[in-house]
Amino acid sequence: MKKTFFIWVSMLVLAVIASVAGTTYFLRSSMKERLIISTTTSLYETDLLKAVETEFEAKYPIDLNFISVGTGIAIEHAQRGDADLILVHSPTDELGFLTGGTGINRKIIAYNFFAIVGPETDPAKIQGMTTLQALSRIVESSRNGTAKWVSRGDNSGTHAKEKSLWKDAGFNLTTLSKESWYINSGSGMGETLKKTDYFSAYTLADMGTYLKYQKDGLISLKVLVEQGKDLLNVYSAIAVNQTLHPNVNFGGAMTFIKFLISDKGQQIIEHYGEDQYGQSLFYPAVHLLKENTDPTIAQWIREYAFFNGTECPPEYRKGYAELYD
Amino acid sequence: MHPALGNEIIDGFLKALQLIFSGDPTVVEISVRSILISSSATMLSVLWGLPVAAILGLKRFRGRFVAKGFFHAMLGIPTVALGLVLYLFFSNAGPIGFLHWLYSPTAMIIGQAILITPITVSFITSAIESVDPEIKDLAKTLGASETEASIAVLKESMSGVVLAITASFNRAIAELGVVLMVGGNIAGLTSVLTTTIALETNKGNIELSIALAIILLLIVSALSISINLIQRRRT
């Protein structure tokens, strides 16, 4: 009796292990090489990366895995060696990432602008003002109870931008954020926009995400303050240092970076959204910087997102000299 | 502002049904992955949970009370908390990072298995304990050895074991925190019903989210109903 029982049990155990192993194998991506990219939410939620992925995977046998988290978390992932590459848009944080030693071979790939968006009725009447003026007006109106502000509150690139703008406008963010009209979204750009819409508030948004959500009918906010140097939004790609994290797919990361800055990659960025939204959501940066096609903006980018006069100081480069002039 | 809320929901609902019945590939892919991952997790948790529960239920040893208490306490563990801990473990900077299981279905299966083990163990232990204590002696008096008698008790608790499996699977397939943190919700690789519902709603894919929510409910209901029917027919 005991014998038959144990035979049954062993068979069952084997069956379980076999099916679990089989399932794992089945669900796993193909034997292709894998590239893990932690990215800012604005690039992901606009589906730009989906377009990039389609083209890239058609050309290269690399499986792209995007994890949409926000600049702050993306950098953290990379610090732990959990990402091979990050796509972010916060120069201050990026510098720290490079100087810390984990980030190498930074390339600026695209740019667009932030904007202050708000309800159509514009209760604080900020339309047409400069950025800093608008922010002051918003604070005033909010304290009067006629307006509200939604902040990303998630250590993302957009949040970093917002924080620096508040600082430039002369506000102490620690005390400001505690005021009742200041709402911390704690989530990505898309979710933040929806919350802003819901509360009929103002917020700082990148144009890419805004346009997509606006055109998709998910929000009915208006752009009230746009353009201008202080609203510049620059996206870069940074690879993870293989010496520090031997397991990262450095080769794959560089292949991807090279693709992004290639004519094809830049083309995808330039035209993404044209058909659906009537205008592009992002602008390609490589050609602009190299040939100085728009000197004003090129200069803005250099002042805002360059370190020591270059997008990637030589001490943070590893091979691939052809990427930098 | 928005169109009447009612319209949106009904619209979404109808489009969702359309997605389901047309066999939309994304919907199918995500559903299949959810079921496979949670089933595997359930099987694993029963594999290691059943022996543990058998010992807890049948043997009297010192510390038994503490052990049972531990599993009861872990019943309510918040999924995000567990997800975070597991992420730190699977992370390349973590102790088992060398396995490179982060952001893969493997990590999700293991993570969910760990999450539901307290359910499996607690339920099965309970089922064993509610078996008439005389059964063990009865088996022995019919000639059974200690092991054989324990097996007889286990057999008597079968319906409780089935309940444990159902409850475990339901918890697994419906949880978000663990699969999100260790899986990363990577499209085409680690996105499952719950992660997609939570995050795609943001992207405005309301119909997809509703479709997946309906499917999730259907899966859970179908399982419970079929288990019920099978048990009814046996007794």
Add this chain to the structure above:
Amino acid sequence: MKTILELENISKFYENITALDLVNLNVLEGEVLSLLGPNGSGKTTLLRIMAGIEKPTSGKMRFKGVRVDEGDACQVRLRTTMVFQKTALFNTSVYKNIAYGLQLRECSKRETDEKVKEVLKTVRLEGYEKRQAKKLSGGEQQRVALARALAIDTDVLLLDEPTANIDPKNVSIIEEVLSWVNKEKKTTMVIATHNMFQAEALANRAALLIEGRIVKVGSPQEIFALPSKLLASYAKLENVFSGISKSTGEGTSIVDVGDGLQIEAAFDITGNTTVFVRPEDIILSTNPIVSSARNVFEGQIAEISDLGAIVKLRVKAGRDFTVQITKRSFNDMQLNIDSKVFLAFKASSVQMV
């Protein structure tokens, strides 16, 4: 006759309770030994030790001459089996229940099928193989438990109050089966019972256990000859009365048991005595009874217990009497609580405790 089971100074202690105290008992091969004693006297514990599912705190036990109290009582468990008072069945079919013991002993499917059929026939439940064991009536369940025990052909069969809480029809079937098994298969049996009539009918010997000690071993008649109210209380006799008996000089006596009740008994005794009357020997009627019965009393029904085929009544007639009638009679007479009834029983039905 040879001794098959030998218990030497067996004691069993739990925390602060002494269940068995220096029990010395020999069970002879092929006999039917009845264990008598009140609730809590240790009968169940003793049976469990004999069955090998409980270990004595001290003492020695020998099965067929071999020491079995040390280590795992494996041998004992394979050659003895026990039927519990509260029927314990597996939650599955009758067949699977009975087959369990056979499968433990690695019998082939064919052998198992045959054996199951054979024992079901013995307990008169032919064709019940596929029925769900737990869905049968109480009596049928106990018969299945008995069949299960018989199927494994053990040397010793231990039964703990096998017919307590079973309806009379099933009780008689079980008693007949036990008789038959002992006669035909020569199976040794130890039966714990409250029912002295059962003990008398089935057993060759009886052992009286009181508070964990064996008080007397002998034939059932010898045990019942013991003068004591103690015997009455645990023999679960009904209608027991104590009083002063006065001989009538005509071979009978009148026993004054108090409360104005005088019972005429067909024996000649003077002095303190305890008597009882079996419920079945009492005739009940709603009309005054005209018969040769010497004891006729009028009373009122105080309690009705429906046991299925029979109905037990408690009648207040000076003292409480327990009377038994068929369901049919009960319905015919349309009896209720407080109904006025007449009781009658012969002097010869009055027995001395």
